Amino acid sequence: MALHPKIAEVLAALPAPPDGPLDPAALRAGEEAQVPPPAERLPVHAVEDATARTAHGDVPVRIYTPDAAPAHGLLVYIHGGAFFLGSLNTHDHIARSLARETGLKVVSVGYRLAPENAFPAGLTDCYGVVRWAAGDGAGLGWDGATLAVAGDSSGGTYAAAVTALARDDGFDRITHQVLYYPSLDLDFDTGRYASLRENAAGYGLETAGLAPFNAFYLDGGADPADPLVSPIKRADLAGLPPALIVTAEHDPLRDEGELYGARLKEAGVDATVSRYAGAGHGFVQHFSWLPEYHRAFEETRDFLKGR
Known part of the structure; x- marks a missing residue:
């Protein structure tokens, strides 16, 4: 299927990227400038900024409560941004949509970014928040059942790595992982996956941009x-x-995400891979206002509820 016409229209209207090396501060400021004011955001029963006290330090979090029920399942959400972009604000709409659609209390993680913070600072923050959420479940109003981890793009990288850390630590409270177009192989040799060649240019995220954007992390x-x-x-x-x-x-x-799903299945893990036709990288963040892509939140709900 061709790229969705609305996505193609938006991409065609974007200005050319500036010449020269990437400037993290300028790129972050540009993203923050696009965030709508709170009054214009999707309504949620309660939104609270808080601090997660983890074994490796304090981590800012934003907690989204979907309704007035006394207890909820938890979903720890990790934003994307090539490990150096994104914030609680820029991905606020994703967290709100997840809370509204799933009925879970969402804890969004304001982890430390590259290049100011070297590996594994961001990953340590994300894992620490998951452990804090489980340990402070009573304070969060956790019902003791669902504890999901979700992330988009590089946030999906962290979500997958967090589940591995948990397994190795014998921490068995994570019940689900949700990975939206995750970056699972940071070896960007174009011979590794056909999608790196087939989707190299013209769809938003470009293969030639993967190395420079991820260089701050690597x-x-x-x-x-x-x-x-x-x-x-x-x-x-x-x-x-x-x-x-x-x-x-x-x-x-695309292909590394789908291969990871196949490998999970081979290892005996219950894994569902869902490809969205006509979409490019980042569609949950940028194009979930289109009904066919908002469906990703509905699919997440159904997955978490075992449907």
Whole structure:
């Protein structure tokens, strides 16, 4: 299927990227400038900024409560942004949609970003928040049942790595993982996956941009051969929690996400891979206002409820 016409229209109207090296501060400021004011955001019963007290330090979080029920399942959400972009604000609409659609209390993680913070600072923050959420479940109003981890793009990388850390630590409280077009192999050799060639240019995220965008993370000590950096390189995937992996037809990262799903199934993990036709990388963040892509939140709901 061709790229969705609305997506194609938006991409065609985007200005050309500036010449020269990437400037994290300028790119972050540009993203923050696009965030609508709170009064214009999707309504949620309650939204609260808080601090997660983890074993490795304090981590800012934003907690979204979907309704007035006394207890909820929990979903820890990890935003994307190539490990150096994104914030609680830029991905606020995803967290709100997840809370509204799933009925779970969402804890969004304001983890430390590259390049100011070297690997594994961001991953440590994400894992620490998951452990804090489980340990402080009473304070969060956790019902003790669902504890899901979800992330988009590089947030999906972290979500997959968090489930691996948990398994290795014997921490068995994570019940589900949801990975939206995850970056699971940070070796960007175009010979590795057909989608890196088929979707190389013209669909938003471009294959030629993967290395420079991820350089801020990799140059800070994240080794692409490390399974905590490239979760698809983990030899033993058995015992990981059930997974929903959402991929996009026109995404350079499509094939690694789908291969990871196949490998999870081979390891005996209940894994669902769902490819969205006509979509490119980032569609949950940028195009979930289109009904056919908002369906990703509905699919997440059904997956978490065991439908």
